[in-house]
Amino acid sequence: MSTQTRYPKVTNQVSSKDSGEWKDLDNVIIDNWESLAVCQLSSGQKPNSFVVSDFDFNIPGDCKIHAIDVRLDYHKDSFQNTIELNPPKVRLVNIRKDCESKPLYSPSISPIERSVLFDGSRISPDEINNPDFGVEVIFDKNQSEFSGELFFDFIRLSINYEEQRFVIGSLNGEGFPVKKKPLQKSVGETFIYTILFNNFNGINKEKQDVIINIPEGLEVVNHFFASDKKGKIDVTDIDYEEDRFDFDKMVEDREIIYDEDILDLDTLTWHTGVKGRGMSRLRLELKCTGEGLKELSAYNKFSGPGAHFYVNVHPEGYEHKPNIYEESLLKWKSQLDKDKDYQTLNKEVVIEVSNVSREFNKAQEKVDNLKEYVIKWLKRELKPKTKFQALSNVSFTVNKGERVGIIGFNGAGKSTLLKILSGVLRPNTGSIHINGKVAPLLELGAGFDHNYSGRENVFLNGAILGYSKEFLESKYDEIVEFSELDEFMELPIKNYSSGMIAKLGFAVATLVEPEILILDEILSVGDVRFQKKSGDKLKSMMNTGTTVLLVSHSVGTIRSMCNRVIWLDHGKIVMDGLTRDVCDAYVEAAKKASEEQLENLEI
Amino acid sequence: MFDFNTHFSTFRNYSFLLTELIKRDISGKYKDSTLGLFWSFLNPLLSMIVLTIVFSTFFGRTIENFPVYLLSGKLVFDLFANATLGAMDSIKGNSEIIKKIYVPKYMFAVGIVCSEFINFLISLVVLVAVMLATGAPFFPSLIYSPIPLFFLLILTMGVGLILATATTFFTDIKYLYGVLIMLLSFMTPLFYPIEIIPEEFLFLFKINPLYSAVSCFRDIVLYGSFPQTKFLIFLIISSIVALIIGIFLFYKYQDEFVINI
Numbered sequence: 001m002s003t004q005t006r007y008p009k010v011t012n013q014v015s016s017k018d019s020g021e022w023k024d025l026d027n028v029i030i031d032n033w034e035s036l037a038v039c040q041l042s043s044g045q046k047p048n049s050f051v052v053s054d055f056d057f058n059i060p061g062d063c064k065i066h067a068i069d070v071r072l073d074y075h076k077d078s079f080q081n082t083i084e085l086n087p088p089k090v091r092l093v094n095i096r097k098d099c100e101s102k103p104l105y106s107p108s109i110s111p112i113e114r115s116v117l118f119d120g121s122r123i124s125p126d127e128i129n130n131p132d133f134g135v136e137v138i139f140d141k142n143q144s145e146f147s148g149e150l151f152f153d154f155i156r157l158s159i160n161y162e163e164q165r166f167v168i169g170s171l172n173g174e175g176f177p178v179k180k181k182p183l184q185k186s187v188g189e190t191f192i193y194t195i196l197f198n199n200f201n202g203i204n205k206e207k208q209d210v211i212i213n214i215p216e217g218l219e220v221v222n223h224f225f226a227s228d229k230k231g232k233i234d235v236t237d238i239d240y241e242e243d244r245f246d247f248d249k250m251v252e253d254r255e256i257i258y259d260e261d262i263l264d265l266d267t268l269t270w271h272t273g274v275k276g277r278g279m280s281r282l283r284l285e286l287k288c289t290g291e292g293l294k295e296l297s298a299y300n301k302f303s304g305p306g307a308h309f310y311v312n313v314h315p316e317g318y319e320h321k322p323n324i325y326e327e328s329l330l331k332w333k334s335q336l337d338k339d340k341d342y343q344t345l346n347k348e349v350v351i352e353v354s355n356v357s358r359e360f361n362k363a364q365e366k367v368d369n370l371k372e373y374v375i376k377w378l379k380r381e382l383k384p385k386t387k388f389q390a391l392s393n394v395s396f397t398v399n400k401g402e403r404v405g406i407i408g409f410n411g412a413g414k415s416t417l418l419k420i421l422s423g424v425l426r427p428n429t430g431s432i433h434i435n436g437k438v439a440p441l442l443e444l445g446a447g448f449d450h451n452y453s454g455r456e457n458v459f460l461n462g463a464i465l466g467y468s469k470e471f472l473e474s475k476y477d478e479i480v481e482f483s484e485l486d487e488f489m490e491l492p493i494k495n496y497s498s499g500m501i502a503k504l505g506f507a508v509a510t511l512v513e514p515e516i517l518i519l520d521e522i523l524s525v526g527d528v529r530f531q532k533k534s535g536d537k538l539k540s541m542m543n544t545g546t547t548v549l550l551v552s553h554s555v556g557t558i559r560s561m562c563n564r565v566i567w568l569d570h571g572k573i574v575m576d577g578l579t580r581d582v583c584d585a586y587v588e589a590a591k592k593a594s595e596e597q598l599e600n601l602e603i
Numbered sequence: 604m605f606d607f608n609t610h611f612s613t614f615r616n617y618s619f620l621l622t623e624l625i626k627r628d629i630s631g632k633y634k635d636s637t638l639g640l641f642w643s644f645l646n647p648l649l650s651m652i653v654l655t656i657v658f659s660t661f662f663g664r665t666i667e668n669f670p671v672y673l674l675s676g677k678l679v680f681d682l683f684a685n686a687t688l689g690a691m692d693s694i695k696g697n698s699e700i701i702k703k704i705y706v707p708k709y710m711f712a713v714g715i716v717c718s719e720f721i722n723f724l725i726s727l728v729v730l731v732a733v734m735l736a737t738g739a740p741f742f743p744s745l746i747y748s749p750i751p752l753f754f755l756l757i758l759t760m761g762v763g764l765i766l767a768t769a770t771t772f773f774t775d776i777k778y779l780y781g782v783l784i785m786l787l788s789f790m791t792p793l794f795y796p797i798e799i800i801p802e803e804f805l806f807l808f809k810i811n812p813l814y815s816a817v818s819c820f821r822d823i824v825l826y827g828s829f830p831q832t833k834f835l836i837f838l839i840i841s842s843i844v845a846l847i848i849g850i851f852l853f854y855k856y857q858d859e860f861v862i863n864i
Contacts, residue, residue: 368772424701425862440705447704464704466706
C-alpha cells in the first residue's frame with residue numbers, strides 16, 4: 001500500500017455577484033497557520049466555490065486506487081456573534097465520474113484538519129495524474145444573522161493506492177540452498193524445487209507467466225500445482241484514521257480469481273493460474289542427470305527473478321549427507337496435504353483397500369492334531385467355531401507419498417491390517433489393490449539362514465523379498481557399504497551379533513528402494529550411530545515420495561512421522577484424517593479406555 | 604478364481620527365490636558334514652551293500668543283477684520319501700518367513716522337492732558306478748528315462764503339497780506319515796521280486812503308484828525296454844490326480860497357514 005500526498009499548485013475561484021470573494025486564495029496551497037485564505041461573509045451570503053488543481057501526482061498507471069483522502073482546514077473567526085455554515089461539499093472534478101462528499105463537521109472557531117474520503121476504486125491513476133484533476137470546495141450560504149470571516153488554511157490530497165505486486169518466492173525452509181550451501185545430490189537422484197508466485201493484492205488480474213530457468217543436467221520428472229484458492233478479493237487490511245469510508249463497496253464485485261495452472265514443459269513457461277489476490281505454487285520434481293553446481297531460478301517480468309536455488313550434483317552413487325532443506329520440505333508437504341485441492345490434483349493412489357473384512361476362528365481349545373480331531377468328531381464334541389471379527393469393512397485409499405500412521409488400542413486390528421497389506425494374510429471379503437513394490441520392514445532379517453554367510457543371506461533375503469538375482473547383484477555393493485559389514489560378509493551369520501544381523505537386514509530391506517514401506521514401529525537398528533544412519537535413510541526415502549505405513553504404539557512417534565492417521569477400533573475405522581486431529585481425539589479416548597486395552601501403549 | 608497369468612508372473616518374479624531355496628536345501632544338507640557331497644553317494648551305496656548282503660541270498664537267484672535291481676528301486680523310492688517328508692516340513696519350517704513376509708508359499712514345498720530331485724540325479728552316479736562294476740549293460744532305452752522320472756516328480760510334488768497342507772492343521776500327520784512311508788517301502792518291491800507276493804494281495808501293489816514308478820524305471824535301466832504301458836499309464840494318471848488334489852488343497856487352505864503355524 002502506497003500513499004502520495006500533494007498540495008495543489010493552482011487555485012481558481014468562481015466569482016458571482018452575490019457570493020463572497022476569497023482573499024489570498026493561493027494561501028490554501030501553503031500549509032501553515034499564518035497563511036490563510038479569507039472570505040468575508042454577510043448573513044445569507046455564501047462564499048465563492050473554488051477549485052484547486054494541478055497536484056502533480058505521478059501514480060503508476062497499473063495501480064489500483066483505494067481511496068482519495070482530501071484534507072482541509074477551514075474555520076470561522078472567534079467572535080461571539082459570527083457566521084454559521086454547514087459542512088462544505090467537496091467535489092472531485094475533471095474525472096470521468098464526479099464524486100461528491102461532505103466532511104462531517106461545520107466550520108468551528110478552532111482550526112482543525114478535516115478529512116473527506118473518496119472511494120478510488122472507480123478512478124484510474126491517469127485521471128488523477130492529469131493536471132486538470134482538481135477538488136472543488138462548495139460552501140453553502142451563511143445561515144447566521146451575523147456576518148463574519150471564514151478562513152481556509154490549506155487543502156491537501158492523499159491518494160492511497162496499491163501497486164501490483166507479484167513476488168516470486170521459494171520455500172524458505174530451514175537450510176534453503178544458497179550458492180554457498182547448495183543442495184547435495186548425486187546423479188540419478190531427484191529433488192523438489194518449489195516456486196511460489198504470489199499476487200499480493202490482485203491489482204493486476206491478468207494471468208502471469210513465469211519463466212523457469214533449469215540448467216542442463218537437470219530434467220523435469222514431474223510437476224504438481226497447488227494454490228491458495230481464496231476465490232475472493234478481500235480488502236480489509238486498509239487502515240484509515242477515520243472509518244467513515246464504506247469498505248463494503250470495495251468488495252461488492254467479488255470474483256473468482258483462480259484459473260488453471262499450466263506448465264509448458266518445452267519452453268519451461270509456467271502460466272500461473274492466479275488471477276487476483278492469491279498464490280500459485282509449482283512443485284517441480286527434478287532428476288539429476290549431469291554433475292556440477294546448478295543454479296535454478298524463476299522470472300516474471302513484474303516481479304523480476306526469485307531467489308536462486310542451488311544444487312550440487314555429485315557423480316552417481318556419491319553418498320551425501322541428508323539435506324536439511326529437504327527435511328523442512330517434509331513439513332511443508334504436510335501443510336499442503338491439508339489442502340483438498342492439492343489432494344485431488346496429486347492423486348495417485350498406491351494403496352486401495354475396499355471393504356476389507358477378516359475374521360478368525362476363536363476356538364475354545366485348539367485341536368491341532370488328527371487324533372484329537374477324530375476322537376472329538378466321534379464323540380461329537382467338536383464345538384462350533386466362534387468367530388472373532390478382526391477387521392470389518394475397512395476401506396481407505398493411500399496416495400503416493402503419504403505417511404499414514406495406524407493407531408488403535410490393543411486388539412483393534414492394527415497388525416491384522418498390516419499383515420493384510422503386506423500380503424501375509426488375505427482378507428475374507430473385500431479387496432486390496434497395491435500399486436508398487438512393497439517392502440515390509442516388519443522383522444529385519446526374517447528368513448536369514450544362520451549357516452549362510454552374510455553374502456549368501458543378502459541374496460536369500462533379497463529373493464524372499466521378491467527381487468531378482470541381477471537386481472541384487474547390482475545393489476550388492478551398496479548393501480555391503482551401508483551395512484558396514486564389509487569384512488564379515490563371507491562369515492556365516494551365526495557368528496554375527498544381533499546388531500550386525502539387524503544392520504544387514506535393514507540394508508537389504510531398504511536399499512532396494514521400495515515404493516511402499518510398511519513399518520511396525522520405527523526401527524532402531526544397531527548402535528547409536530547406525531540408528532541415526534538408518535533414521536536418515538528412512539527420512540530420505542520419505543522425501544523421495546516413498547509411501548509409508550506405520551503402526552506404532554507411541555502416539556509421539558506417529559505425530560512426528562505421519563501426516564495422516566487412521567484410527568482403528570474393534571476392526572473398524574473410527575477416524576481417518578490429519579495427524580493432529582486424530583491423535584488428539586485418540587488421546588482423549590484413551591483416557592476412558594480400560595487398562596487392558598492400553599497395555600504397552602504410549603499415549 | 605484361478606488366474607493363470609498372475610500366478611505365472613508371480614512364479615517368474617520369485618524364480619530367483621526358488622533357485623536360492625534349492626541352493627540352500629542342497630548345501631544345507633552337506634554344509635557341515637566333512638564328507639560333503641560325497642555323502643550323497645555314500646548313503647545309497649552303503650545301504651545297497653548292506654541290503655545286497657542280507658537279501659541276495661534270498662532273492663539272488665530269482666533276480667539277475669541284484670545290486671542294480673535294488674539300487675534302481677531304492678533311489679526312486681528314496682526320492683519320493685525324502686521329498687514328501689521335506690515338503691511336509693517346508694511350511695512349518697519356514698514359518699518365520701511366512702508369518703512376516705509375503706512369499707508364494709508353494710515355493711518352499713516346490714523348492715524342497717526340486718532339491719531332492721537334484722539330489723536324486725546326483726546319486727544316479729552311484730547307480731552308474733554299480734552298473735559299471737557289475738558289468739550291467741547300458742541299454743539305449745535309457746533315453747526314455749526322463750518320462751517316468753518326470754511323472755515321479757509330479758507325483759512327489761502332488762503328495763508333497765497334500766502333506767504340507769495337512770501338517771499345518773494336524774501336527775501328528777508327521778508321525779502317521781512316518782509309519783505310512785515305512786509300510787510303503789515294504790509294499791514296494793525294492794529288494795524282493797513281485798512274484799513272491801500271493802495273488803490275493805497283489806491288488807495292494809497295483810494301486811501303489813510307487814510300484815508303477817519303480818517298475819517303469821527298472822524296465823528302462825535293467826531290462827532295456829520301454830516301460831510297460833499299464834505301469835506307465837497308472838503312474839501318469841496317479842501323478843496327475845495327486846498333483847491336482849495337492850494344488851487344490853494347498854490353494855484352498857494356504858491362506859490359513861499363517862494363523863496355524
